[in-house]
Amino acid sequence: QITLKESGPTLVKPTQTLTLTCTFSGFSLSTSGVGVGWIRQPPGKALEWLALIYWDDDKRYSPSLKSRLTITKDTSKNQVVLTMTNMDPVDTATYYCAHRRPWGGVTFDYWGQGTLVTVSS
Amino acid sequence: EIVLTQSPATLSLSPGERATLSCGASQSVSSSYLAWYQQKPGLAPRLLIYDASSRATGIPDRFSGSGSGTDFTLTISRLEPEDFAVYYCQQYGSSPNTFGQGTKLEIK
Numbered sequence: 001q002i003t004l005k006e007s008g009p010t011l012v013k014p015t016q017t018l019t020l021t022c023t024f025s026g027f028s029l030s031t032s033g034v035g036v037g038w039i040r041q042p043p044g045k046a047l048e049w050l051a052l053i054y055w056d057d058d059k060r061y062s063p064s065l066k067s068r069l070t071i072t073k074d075t076s077k078n079q080v081v082l083t084m085t086n087m088d089p090v091d092t093a094t095y096y097c098a099h100r101r102p103w104g105g106v107t108f109d110y111w112g113q114g115t116l117v118t119v120s121s
Numbered sequence: 122e123i124v125l126t127q128s129p130a131t132l133s134l135s136p137g138e139r140a141t142l143s144c145g146a147s148q149s150v151s152s153s154y155l156a157w158y159q160q161k162p163g164l165a166p167r168l169l170i171y172d173a174s175s176r177a178t179g180i181p182d183r184f185s186g187s188g189s190g191t192d193f194t195l196t197i198s199r200l201e202p203e204d205f206a207v208y209y210c211q212q213y214g215s216s217p218n219t220f221g222q223g224t225k226l227e228i229k
Binding site for chain 1: 122152154156158164165166167168171172177178209211213214216217218219220221222223
């Protein structure tokens, strides 16, 4: 079965760079159509899509955050890494990685449990 | 980007009743690329509906989606206790894909 799990720091200081790792199983990021995305959710607020990487290394970013985000994959390790630079307290949120449903548009059919990242000095 | 507006913000109903949740888009959603997710406290979202009306794997048939263009609806025909949660719509017909602000379905 498909599983994903996020890992990374729970606390970062303002201006620092956040690096999150998504480790997954049950699928391969070298299979045509497969993608892994990142979505975040500030406490008590709505979901916000951040980035997506496809099996062919095509990468998509939220326009509002594009300058601060980088998404990469390591197919041999079954991992996807998201980096976000210049962190600010407003970036405090639960960060999820998720498996893109392989057909049609970008919907997410399997999600990790999420990791809460707090930005504070 | 397309802005999704969900209504109502909160819906109070009793088990056994019918729930109707709405999602309005600021522009037409191409190909009816509209999804619905359910989220319970402390848990990740769960995909319920994609392509406006197709149920995801394992989703009970009391959940149904409809609509096209700028107006979409999620209907839960007969509420079960486990259905009380927050529901989000997502459009993925235009980049960037965007989510609505959510509707909280609470027990009356």
